[in-house]
Amino acid sequence: MAQKGDLLSVRQDIRVVDATIRDGGLCNDFRFDDKFIKDLYNANVKAGVDYMEFGYKASKEIFNEEDFGKWKFCNDADIRKIVGDNKTPLKIAVMADVGRTDFKKDIIAKKDSPIDLIRIATYINAIPAAVEMIEDAAKKGYETTINIMAVSKARTEDITAALETLGQTPVNAFYIVDSYGALYPEESRRLADLYCSIADKYGKSVGIHAHNNQQLAFANTIEAMTQGVSYLDATVDGMGRGAGNCALELLLGFLKNPKYQVAPILKIIEEYTHKFKAEGVKWGYDIPYLLTGQYNTHPRPAIQFVKEDRQDYYKFSNELYDIINS
Amino acid sequence: MAQKGDLLSVRQDIRVVDATIRDGGLCNDFRFDDKFIKDLYNANVKAGVDYMEFGYKASKEIFNEEDFGKWKFCNDADIRKIVGDNKTPLKIAVMADVGRTDFKKDIIAKKDSPIDLIRIATYINAIPAAVEMIEDAAKKGYETTINIMAVSKARTEDITAALETLGQTPVNAFYIVDSYGALYPEESRRLADLYCSIADKYGKSVGIHAHNNQQLAFANTIEAMTQGVSYLDATVDGMGRGAGNCALELLLGFLKNPKYQVAPILKIIEEYTHKFKAEGVKWGYDIPYLLTGQYNTHPRPAIQFVKEDRQDYYKFSNELYDIINS
Structure with a gap:
C-alpha cells in the first residue's frame, strides 16, 4: 500500500485518543481523584485531543466496587460530574470488555449519556460476542470500535476472517492492539496494510493501540499511521499497564495539524504523572x-x-x- | 530500495558496535573504573558483539587529562591493560573527532596497537579534514568509518556530495549519525536508502548511530537496517549523552543470528548501569x-x-x- 500523507502535511482522518485513565488505571486500580480527571479533561480539550477514554464499563457482578476506583465502572453520573454536558469538540469514550460488562443494563441510550464512543475489547476467539455488543451499542446510538487484543499472537487468516465478519456490523473502526508490545515497525505496517485493505472495503476506519515493551510504541503508532491507520491511542507520559503506551506528548509533537498542542499535556506531566511515579505507581519501559x-x-x-x-x-x-x- | 532480509533470517553483513564507554562516557566524563571496562569487554565477547568502542582519542593539547577519565584519550597502553592481545573475535574501536585529535602523533601503526577501527567523527562542513584523517589511519593499517554528525540538519545535496567524495577514500563505512534524535523512521529509511545507494557504488558499508530523544533510537536503527545498513551502534541500557542511544539489549534480542546473546548484557545492567543511575549519572529519555x-x-x-x-x-x-x- 502506498504511504498515506507525509511528514509535513495534515491528515484530516486522524483521531487522537487519550487512553490515560483507562490504561493508566490498570497501574493504580483506577484510583484517581476528580481534580486530576478534570484537569486532564481540560488539558485534552486545549491540546486538541479528539477522544478521551474515561475507563471501563466493568460488570459490578464480576468486580467488587470497593476494590477499585470509580473509573473501573464509569457510571454515567460520575462522567457527567467531570464533563457536565461536555460542550467541547472532545468526545468521551469508555471501554467494555467482552464477557466482563453488563452492557444491556449498564450502557444506556446515547441520548441520555455523556459517552460518545464504546470501545469493545475482545480476543480474536470471541468475535461473535463482540458483534452482539457492537450491535447493541450502535442501536443505542453510540459510535463503536472493536479492539482485537494480543494481535501479535493471532494468525493472519483468523484476523482476515474476523475483520470480514466485523466489516458487516455497524462498527466504526477496527483496532490493532499490540497488548504484548511484541510488534516491530515492519509488522505494524504489514498489519495496518491488512486492516486498512479490509476496512476500506466496508467503509470503516482503523486504529492502533501500542505498548512500549521494546520502546516501539510511538514508532509502531506512526508507522501504522503511514499505511492509513487513523485512530491513534496514546497516554500522558505513556502511563499504562506494564511498559505503558505511546506517549501522548510524543504523538502530539509529531502531528502537523495546528489544532494539536503539546503544552497543556506538559503541564499535566509536571503536575501529576511524575508525582504518581514518585508515589510508587509503576509503569514504563524496563x-x-x-x-x-x-x-x-x-x-x-x-x-x-x-x-x-x-x-x-x-x-x-x-x-x-x-x-x-x- | 527493496527490503534487505526479513524478521526470521540472518544477515551476515550485520556488525553490532557497542559504544557504551564512548557515548556513555559523555555522561560521567569517562570516569569508569577498570573492573567495569573489563567486565563489559568480557560480556561483549560472550554476547557476540562485533566491535567495542573504548572512547575518544582526544587531543591532550586541547583537553586537560586531569579533567577526564582515561577513556577520553584511549592510550593504547590503557586499552591493552584491559584486552591484552585481544585474542577474541571482538574488534576494538576508538573515535577521533575532526579538529580535536592529534592523529599524526597519537594514532600509531596498527601493527603496534590493540585498536582495529578508527571512527572519524565530523560535521558535514569538514569533510576534507576528515578525508585526511581517513587516509592517515588507513595508511597506518586501520579500518575506518566516517561518522557524519547532526545529519538531521544537513541538506540532501550536501550529503550526496560528501558521500561521493568519501566513496573515493579508503573508508570502510559511512555512518548516519542522528545526534539530535530528530529523525523519524521514514526519514531513517530514506537516508539509509541514499547512503546505501552511494555506498554500493564504491563497495562501502553503511552504519547508523541513533539517539533516543523521541524513543525512536531502536526503531530508527532496525528500520535503517531493513534498507541495507549493516553497522549498528548501541549502548548497554542505552547509556549515552542526553536521551541516550539504541539499547544494546533491545538490538541483541531482535537480531536472529544465534551468535548474539542478550544474557551477558543483562548481567552488566543489573551489576553496573542501574547503579550508575542510582549514583547520579544521568541519561535516558525525558x-x-x-x-x-x-x-x-x-x-x-x-x-x-x-x-x-x-x-x-x-x-x-x-x-x-x-x-x-x-
Missing part, C-alpha cells in the same frame, strides 16, 4: 517488559517482578524461559 | 530531550535542565522556543 515483549507473551510475570522491586534481570530471563516453555 | 528532538536542535539546553533537577517542562518549552529563535 528490562523485564523488554523480555516479555521479545518473547511475545503477556507482561504478567514482568509486572510481578517490578512490583517486587527485583533487579536480577538475568535470573528473571531464565525464569521466563521456564514459564513460557512449561 | 521530556526536555523530547523537546530538543522535536525542535531538531542540540540537546545542550535539555542536558542543563536535567542537571539542575528541574521539572518545569512547560516553562522549558517556552525557553527553548526563545533559544532557538534568538
Whole structure:
C-alpha cells in the first residue's frame, strides 16, 4: 500500500485518543481523584485531543466496587460530574470488555449519556460476542470500535476472517492492539496494510493501540499511521499497564495539524504523572517488559517482578524461559 | 530500495558496535573504573558483539587529562591493560573527532596497537579534514568509518556530495549519525536508502548511530537496517549523552543470528548501569530531550535542565522556543 500523507502535511482522518485513565488505571486500580480527571479533561480539550477514554464499563457482578476506583465502572453520573454536558469538540469514550460488562443494563441510550464512543475489547476467539455488543451499542446510538487484543499472537487468516465478519456490523473502526508490545515497525505496517485493505472495503476506519515493551510504541503508532491507520491511542507520559503506551506528548509533537498542542499535556506531566511515579505507581519501559515483549507473551510475570522491586534481570530471563516453555 | 532480509533470517553483513564507554562516557566524563571496562569487554565477547568502542582519542593539547577519565584519550597502553592481545573475535574501536585529535602523533601503526577501527567523527562542513584523517589511519593499517554528525540538519545535496567524495577514500563505512534524535523512521529509511545507494557504488558499508530523544533510537536503527545498513551502534541500557542511544539489549534480542546473546548484557545492567543511575549519572529519555528532538536542535539546553533537577517542562518549552529563535 502506498504511504498515506507525509511528514509535513495534515491528515484530516486522524483521531487522537487519550487512553490515560483507562490504561493508566490498570497501574493504580483506577484510583484517581476528580481534580486530576478534570484537569486532564481540560488539558485534552486545549491540546486538541479528539477522544478521551474515561475507563471501563466493568460488570459490578464480576468486580467488587470497593476494590477499585470509580473509573473501573464509569457510571454515567460520575462522567457527567467531570464533563457536565461536555460542550467541547472532545468526545468521551469508555471501554467494555467482552464477557466482563453488563452492557444491556449498564450502557444506556446515547441520548441520555455523556459517552460518545464504546470501545469493545475482545480476543480474536470471541468475535461473535463482540458483534452482539457492537450491535447493541450502535442501536443505542453510540459510535463503536472493536479492539482485537494480543494481535501479535493471532494468525493472519483468523484476523482476515474476523475483520470480514466485523466489516458487516455497524462498527466504526477496527483496532490493532499490540497488548504484548511484541510488534516491530515492519509488522505494524504489514498489519495496518491488512486492516486498512479490509476496512476500506466496508467503509470503516482503523486504529492502533501500542505498548512500549521494546520502546516501539510511538514508532509502531506512526508507522501504522503511514499505511492509513487513523485512530491513534496514546497516554500522558505513556502511563499504562506494564511498559505503558505511546506517549501522548510524543504523538502530539509529531502531528502537523495546528489544532494539536503539546503544552497543556506538559503541564499535566509536571503536575501529576511524575508525582504518581514518585508515589510508587509503576509503569514504563524496563528490562523485564523488554523480555516479555521479545518473547511475545503477556507482561504478567514482568509486572510481578517490578512490583517486587527485583533487579536480577538475568535470573528473571531464565525464569521466563521456564514459564513460557512449561 | 527493496527490503534487505526479513524478521526470521540472518544477515551476515550485520556488525553490532557497542559504544557504551564512548557515548556513555559523555555522561560521567569517562570516569569508569577498570573492573567495569573489563567486565563489559568480557560480556561483549560472550554476547557476540562485533566491535567495542573504548572512547575518544582526544587531543591532550586541547583537553586537560586531569579533567577526564582515561577513556577520553584511549592510550593504547590503557586499552591493552584491559584486552591484552585481544585474542577474541571482538574488534576494538576508538573515535577521533575532526579538529580535536592529534592523529599524526597519537594514532600509531596498527601493527603496534590493540585498536582495529578508527571512527572519524565530523560535521558535514569538514569533510576534507576528515578525508585526511581517513587516509592517515588507513595508511597506518586501520579500518575506518566516517561518522557524519547532526545529519538531521544537513541538506540532501550536501550529503550526496560528501558521500561521493568519501566513496573515493579508503573508508570502510559511512555512518548516519542522528545526534539530535530528530529523525523519524521514514526519514531513517530514506537516508539509509541514499547512503546505501552511494555506498554500493564504491563497495562501502553503511552504519547508523541513533539517539533516543523521541524513543525512536531502536526503531530508527532496525528500520535503517531493513534498507541495507549493516553497522549498528548501541549502548548497554542505552547509556549515552542526553536521551541516550539504541539499547544494546533491545538490538541483541531482535537480531536472529544465534551468535548474539542478550544474557551477558543483562548481567552488566543489573551489576553496573542501574547503579550508575542510582549514583547520579544521568541519561535516558525525558521530556526536555523530547523537546530538543522535536525542535531538531542540540540537546545542550535539555542536558542543563536535567542537571539542575528541574521539572518545569512547560516553562522549558517556552525557553527553548526563545533559544532557538534568538
